[in-house]
Amino acid sequence: MPKIIEVVPNISEGRHKEVLQEIVSALESERDGARVLDVSSDADHNRSVLTLAGEPEQARRSVLRLFEAVLPRIDLRAHAGEHPRLGAVDVVPFVPVSGTTMSECVELARQVGEEVGRRFSVPVYLYEEAATSEHRRNLADVRKGEFEGLPDKMRDPRWRADFGPPEPHVSAGATAIGAREFLIAFNVNLGTPRLEIAEKIARAIRHSSGGLRYCKAMGVALKERNLAQVSINMTNFRKTPLHRVVEMIRCEASRHGVEVVGSEIVGLVPNDALLAAADFYLRLETFDSSQVLENRLSTPGE
Amino acid sequence: MPKIIEVVPNISEGRHKEVLQEIVSALESERDGARVLDVSSDADHNRSVLTLAGEPEQARRSVLRLFEAVLPRIDLRAHAGEHPRLGAVDVVPFVPVSGTTMSECVELARQVGEEVGRRFSVPVYLYEEAATSEHRRNLADVRKGEFEGLPDKMRDPRWRADFGPPEPHVSAGATAIGAREFLIAFNVNLGTPRLEIAEKIARAIRHSSGGLRYCKAMGVALKERNLAQVSINMTNFRKTPLHRVVEMIRCEASRHGVEVVGSEIVGLVPNDALLAAADFYLRLETFDSSQVLENRLSTPGE
Numbered sequence: 001m002p003k004i005i006e007v008v009p010n011i012s013e014g015r016h017k018e019v020l021q022e023i024v025s026a027l028e029s030e031r032d033g034a035r036v037l038d039v040s041s042d043a044d045h046n047r048s049v050l051t052l053a054g055e056p057e058q059a060r061r062s063v064l065r066l067f068e069a070v071l072p073r074i075d076l077r078a079h080a081g082e083h084p085r086l087g088a089v090d091v092v093p094f095v096p097v098s099g100t101t102m103s104e105c106v107e108l109a110r111q112v113g114e115e116v117g118r119r120f121s122v123p124v125y126l127y128e129e130a131a132t133s134e135h136r137r138n139l140a141d142v143r144k145g146e147f148e149g150l151p152d153k154m155r156d157p158r159w160r161a162d163f164g165p166p167e168p169h170v171s172a173g174a175t176a177i178g179a180r181e182f183l184i185a186f187n188v189n190l191g192t193p194r195l196e197i198a199e200k201i202a203r204a205i206r207h208s209s210g211g212l213r214y215c216k217a218m219g220v221a222l223k224e225r226n227l228a229q230v231s232i233n234m235t236n237f238r239k240t241p242l243h244r245v246v247e248m249i250r251c252e253a254s255r256h257g258v259e260v261v262g263s264e265i266v267g268l269v270p271n272d273a274l275l276a277a278a279d280f281y282l283r284l285e286t287f288d289s290s291q292v293l294e295n296r297l298s299t300p301g302e
Numbered sequence: 303m304p305k306i307i308e309v310v311p312n313i314s315e316g317r318h319k320e321v322l323q324e325i326v327s328a329l330e331s332e333r334d335g336a337r338v339l340d341v342s343s344d345a346d347h348n349r350s351v352l353t354l355a356g357e358p359e360q361a362r363r364s365v366l367r368l369f370e371a372v373l374p375r376i377d378l379r380a381h382a383g384e385h386p387r388l389g390a391v392d393v394v395p396f397v398p399v400s401g402t403t404m405s406e407c408v409e410l411a412r413q414v415g416e417e418v419g420r421r422f423s424v425p426v427y428l429y430e431e432a433a434t435s436e437h438r439r440n441l442a443d444v445r446k447g448e449f450e451g452l453p454d455k456m457r458d459p460r461w462r463a464d465f466g467p468p469e470p471h472v473s474a475g476a477t478a479i480g481a482r483e484f485l486i487a488f489n490v491n492l493g494t495p496r497l498e499i500a501e502k503i504a505r506a507i508r509h510s511s512g513g514l515r516y517c518k519a520m521g522v523a524l525k526e527r528n529l530a531q532v533s534i535n536m537t538n539f540r541k542t543p544l545h546r547v548v549e550m551i552r553c554e555a556s557r558h559g560v561e562v563v564g565s566e567i568v569g570l571v572p573n574d575a576l577l578a579a580a581d582f583y584l585r586l587e588t589f590d591s592s593q594v595l596e597n598r599l600s601t602p603g604e
Contacts, residue, residue: 004599006595037599053598053599054599263585263586263587265589274580275573277583277584280583281545281582281583282545283548285565287566291569291571293306293355293570293572293573294400296570297306
């Protein structure tokens with residue numbers, strides 16, 4: 001199996017299509033870079049989320065190329081938008097997808113962070129799994145005060161940057177670089193239009209109100225389909241797998257005399273997350289992902 | 303997604319390790335050939351089954367390389383073994399795995415068949431999905447009379463070869479080249495040692511006695527585990543999917559008060575077969591395999 005890492009840089013530009021196009025073109029022209037899978041822009045947030053994937057070295061190269069392309073084009077001194085942001089390249093999470101581990105992504109975040117600080121003079125904070133101390137783990141805390149508050153924040157020894165200069169980059173602020181698990185957006189549709197049932201189920205399954213550790217959920221009314229939906233973010237599909245969420249929802253729904261009528265995955269999903277569901281429901285005893293023919297083809301030398 | 307085709311050549315040599323090793327080495331040294339995933343030899347049958355996979359052009363190149371390596375090394379005039387065989391390279395089925403279709407495999411079988419007939423003077427019969435008439439579809443009919451009966455058989459106009467000379471190759475006989483679906487070997491374990499229950503369930507689910515179209519099954523006693531097992535060959539997982547077999551077994555077993563305690567896939571399985579099971583059990587509504595992140599990486603240009 002090749003090592004595959006997802007990188008999801010968030011950049012502080014969501015309004016000027018031609019600027020975005022230049023940045024995306026720079027990434028796409030990077031030889032041996034990661035593949036650009038998706039670009040989602042939001043004008044109100046004035047922010048774009050890029051989704052790339054590839055081998056670790058390709059991911060590294062693409063992030064450096066991204067900084068090269070962004071620094072001359074995005075100036076935070078002239079930036080306004082609803083979403084909190086720290087810098088021109090605001091956040092860069094590395095995500096293990098297959099054939100690799102979280103600790104490899106943490107290592108990569110640190111290596112890229114060091115290079116960004118040194119080559120571009122942009123201060124870098126390591127966050128989430130890559131954080132160097134507990135108070136920097138949560139991205140919201142790292143971003144608190146935003147671009148405008150950086151000069152003060154960085155004078156506090158607790159908020160000295162992990163890499164790069166001791167003061168913000170004049171136009172690009174600072175960047176948070178980290179490692180986290182893959183996020184799966186997953187919705188489950190109920191055979192009822194009653195929103196309050198979806199809300200009750202959401203409360204039952206989500207971590208914040210006593211449910212599954214890596215599950216966020218809320219109830220949503222799908223007016224056109226006359227259905228209520230449990231809308232879920234799964235933040236660690238290896239520890240809280242899809243089938244466990246579906247079966248818990250089925251069980252809670254039946255207590256209200258309601259059935260699960262369907263589900264949907266929004267956007268991308270790692271192959272392993274679906275193989276784990278097949279493994280569970282087929283009651284496989286000794287399944288090994290090297291039995292998947294496609295995986296055998298991409299394993300170097302046997 | 304890259305096009306992936308499996309090729310499963312059966313050759314008439316299962317006793318001389320050094321001869322087999324030379325043949326396998328020739329395949330492995332083929333630049334841009336298909337990947338050799340498995341070699342299984344049987345001394346009683348005096349026969350070996352090679353499993354290769356790769357893109358269509360790689361599969362084509364490997365089969366031609368196989369003939370080059372086999373012709374000087376295997377002489378059917380000196381061959382004995384229990385398994386019926388027509389030639390030194392006995393059978394070559396092409397199997398669609400992903401990103402390709404059965405009709406592409408049929409086309410490939412014909413193209414390779416023509417090349418084998420022309421370059422190696424070995425008569426070629428097209429069989430199964432690639433057959434040019436109904437009476438040549440079934441491999442057992444094509445192979446009837448075996449190597450020794452070929453001179454007579456080939457004088458019958460109904461058994462003129464599809465490609466190559468009108469008489470057998472003196473030492474290599476003839477070859478059957480065809481296209482078929484992927485075969486999944488799948489076993490389901492029951493929570494009972496009673497073999498007769500596994501046999502009853504096997505009769506219920508298999509095609510030959512009234513069951514599912516692309517399912518072969520028999521009951522087996524697993525003495526060491528004190529369990530009965532339904533042992534299954536699935537000959538078309540797209541039309542008779544894994545989940546339908548498991549659910550039918552579960553239903554029949556419960557009629558005897560018995561549970562399905564586990565299952566196992568023997569050997570390789572295409573990723574699509576497992577994704578289909580996940581899709582069914584998670585009740586996905588609009589799943590598309592391009593949502594699998596790994597598939598997006600291997601799609602050329604988006």
